[in-house]
Amino acid sequence: MYKRTIIEEIARKLCKSYHIKEIITPVFEHTILFQRGVGETTDVVQKEMYTFQDKGNRSITLKPEGTAGAVRAYLENSLYAESQPTKLFYITQAFRYENPQSGRLRQHHQFGVEIFGSASPLAEIEIISLLTEFMEELGLKGVKLYINSIGCKNCRKTYNEALLDFLNEHANELCGTCKERMQKNPLRVLDCKVPTCQEIIKDAPRTIDYLDEECKGHFEELQNLLKEMDISYQVDTGIVRGLDYYTRTVFEFINSEGLTLCGGGRYDNLVNEIEEKQDIPAVGFGFGIERIIKELDAEGVELATEPAVDLYVGILGKESRAAAYRLVKSLRKSGLIVETDYMDRSVKAQMKYANKIGAKNTVIIGADELAAGKVNVKNMDTGNQIEVDLESIGSIL
Ligand code: HAM
Helix, strand or coil: CHHHHHHHHHHHHHHHHCCCEECCCCCEEEHHHHHHHCCCCCHHHHHCCCEEECCCCCEEEECCCCHHHHHHHHHHCCHHHCCCCEEEEEEEEEECCCCCECCECCEEEEEEEEEECCCCHHHHHHHHHHHHHHHHHHCCCCCEEEEEECCCHHHHHHHHHHHHHHHHHCHHHCCHHHHHHHHHCHHHHHHCCCHHHHHHHCCCCCHHHHCCHHHHHHHHHHHHHHHHCCCCCEECCCCCCCCCCCCCEEEEEECCCCCEEEEEEECCCHHHHHCCCCCCCEEEEEEEHHHHHHHHHHCCCCCCCCCCCCEEEEECCHHHHHHHHHHHHHHHHCCCCEEECCCCCCHHHHHHHHHHCCCCEEEEECHHHHHHCEEEEEECCCCCEEEEEHHHHHHHC
């Protein structure tokens, strides 16, 4: 939890400097939103959603990702009517009924950003630049950026024909799901994890060979900008992403073991697919928070350690309790981390406890100290003791 808090703090600080505003969307949405948004033929919709009937007989689904809900909120709150772009971020839980394993959870958390209203490759740069800074701040070095373009609706038509021709030649060797998917949405066949399918997919036509002039131009401009910004990347023509809404740019940040920590891209048709009257381009990413923690551990990166207790206030005698607790309260108010005894322990046991929790300093408050108005503050590292006025403890810590 402590690591997560730091990760979230870094994310929030970065988003603030990028002028990206935070949103929270509900944990569940109408199932149809994900069916239409994420896509009927995706693994997420076909196999991984937690879908329930509520008491009003509505089909609801725990959000498997953050984008569809963000788009719904953007539309429902008419954010498109404000000056564009609209730049939003979220830190949310997400639910996917997957086979749980290391790095793959049924409830995970994502830090995500969505930018609405810009068709310019500079919007991709904004997202990718934030991500590279995010990883720099976290201290991650082993995660690399891979990009690809899967074109727009136009390019998809010609590409799908070529892909379908190719898949037809291998139809007998494909798994059952792929046989079904290739008719409805051949691109999704490329996500298949079945080894025999993967062997075939390796030689499938590549989306970047079927881009129209505009999509080609967009991809080239993006790459030029990345180079000019000194952001290192590699084109990986195998990246098509597992969700249906992407158009043009897709990208992933992948670690040395091939685990994707962050995925995203442009989705210029999704807003329109959810609300016919609006036609607004968008781009975004989702970063798995548990996968960040896994990567930090694997790379041996220590995020700042949990702050230590500045002072342990020991209590000697019941009659000193209120005065001791008043002191604790006032020192906490001044910003110090202060602990005391709630267990009616002996002074010896209290000091043992103070040592155990790593308190930097200790002090004992009893009737004598209160009468004299003076206390001994002990530095637990050096063992040195200093006598100070009761009111001045804060100034020496
Ligand atoms: P996604 O690639 O499905 O994209 O998920 C984003 C990230 O969430 C992954 O790269 C991974 O780190 C993490 N993740 C996904 N599933 C799991 C899981 N079962 N266990 C642990 N971590 C997981 C999206 O969700 C898109 N909404 C991203 C996006 C935003 N594209 C545009 N805007």
